[in-house]
Amino acid sequence: MMWLWLLVLLGLYFLYRWYRDRQILQNLPDKYVLITGCDSGFGNLLARQLDRKGMRVLAACLTQRGAEQLKEATSQRLQTLILDVTDSQNVAAAADWVKQQVGDRGLWGLVNNAGIAIPMAPYEWLTKADYQKIMDVNLMGPVNVTLSLLPLLRRTKGRIVNVASSLGRLSCMAGAYCMSKYGVEAFSDGLRRDPGSLGVKVSILEPGQFRTCITAFQPIEENLHVLWSHLPAEIKDTYGQNFFDAYCKYMQDMMSGANPNLSLVTDCMEHALTAVHPRTRYSPGWDAKLFYIPVSYLPTVLADYLLTPTLPKLTRV
Numbered sequence: 001m002m003w004l005w006l007l008v009l010l011g012l013y014f015l016y017r018w019y020r021d022r023q024i025l026q027n028l029p030d031k032y033v034l035i036t037g038c039d040s041g042f043g044n045l046l047a048r049q050l051d052r053k054g055m056r057v058l059a060a061c062l063t064q065r066g067a068e069q070l071k072e073a074t075s076q077r078l079q080t081l082i083l084d085v086t087d088s089q090n091v092a093a094a095a096d097w098v099k100q101q102v103g104d105r106g107l108w109g110l111v112n113n114a115g116i117a118i119p120m121a122p123y124e125w126l127t128k129a130d131y132q133k134i135m136d137v138n139l140m141g142p143v144n145v146t147l148s149l150l151p152l153l154r155r156t157k158g159r160i161v162n163v164a165s166s167l168g169r170l171s172c173m174a175g176a177y178c179m180s181k182y183g184v185e186a187f188s189d190g191l192r193r194d195p196g197s198l199g200v201k202v203s204i205l206e207p208g209q210f211r212t213c214i215t216a217f218q219p220i221e222e223n224l225h226v227l228w229s230h231l232p233a234e235i236k237d238t239y240g241q242n243f244f245d246a247y248c249k250y251m252q253d254m255m256s257g258a259n260p261n262l263s264l265v266t267d268c269m270e271h272a273l274t275a276v277h278p279r280t281r282y283s284p285g286w287d288a289k290l291f292y293i294p295v296s297y298l299p300t301v302l303a304d305y306l307l308t309p310t311l312p313k314l315t316r317v
């Protein structure tokens with residue numbers, strides 16, 4: 001009998017959540033959204049998707065070519081700009097441009113999507129500069145862009161959508177990528193609780209593995225070969241050729257499971273920008289929902305067991 005009541009309660013809860021999730025804002029065509037990293041992947045798809053919904057998309061691309069291609073594929077409403085989030089003068093100029101575009105209406109949405117993952121390799125194969133490069137793009141870039149645009153976002157009591165990763169909850173061996181995504185999580189949670197952003201809603205995306213340039217194996221492999229060939233002989237001897245080959249194979253297997261359906265992710269981004277009640281966290285992808293996020297709640301000793309790859313032992317110490 002008690003089970004029945006529990007089931008009814010659970011059913012009601014899901015019904016309530018479903019109803020709450022479905023409430024979408026009315027005046028989307030008045031709303032400006034700036035998205036970074038629109039050359040490819042999630043940013044590119046989201047720009048097209050929001051453009052089709054009639055929103056006013058300001059699509060920031062790293063390359064001229066990316067911007068031109070996106071412009072050809074979208075309506076007159078969509079505007080592109082060139083933005084390298086690590087170049088602070090570029091960020092300041094972009095913020096001024098956005099201010100001119102939106103005028104008194106303010107900016108409704110900011111999607112901090114631009115990110116990189118290479119070099120992805122065992123920690124010892126990398127230099128501090130390798131770590132710095134990823135931190136600059138994935139973490140300090142969004143911080144700088146967000147601070148520059150916060151006054152415009154506060155005016156609309158709008159939305160900030162930060163693309164972290166399931167690997168922002170779990171750190172596996174992969175260079176600075178996880179470190180930068182942990183940082184994005186901390187920045188987002190802190191910002192949501194910060195007096196300066198009150199009224200602005202901050203959502204965090206924690207996608208599993210999706211088929212974007214982040215998970216494309218070929219550039220990762222090319223980079224691994226370059227790193228390996230430049231390692232000091234001593235480190236190379238310590239790991240051994242067997243290890244290197246096995247590591248490449250391991251990365252290839254990891255990336256081969258990436259989900260090709262990017263709209264699972266962009267649908268969450270769209271929800272965060274257009275729903276009356278956006279969620280704080282979205283974890284699109286079955287690998288995120290069934291593996292990464294649950295494992296992130298396990299005791300460390302179990303998580304270590306599940307996340308430590310099986311690779312050949314170092315050939316000498």
Ligand SMILES: *[C@@H]1O[C@H](CO)[C@@H](O)[C@H](O)[C@H]1NC(C)=O
Nearest residue numbers: 088089091144145147148149
């Ligand atoms: C962005 O970064 C640059 C360089 O660190 C800095 O000069 C600028 O003030 C930053 N913008 C904001 C809004 O903090």
Ligand SMILES: *[C@@H]1O[C@H](CO)[C@@H](O)[C@H](O)[C@H]1NC(C)=O
Nearest residue numbers: 261262263264265266267268
């Ligand atoms: C991709 O995901 C969307 C949901 O966001 C779904 O409607 C669509 O059918 C999926 N496409 C494929 C090919 O599975």
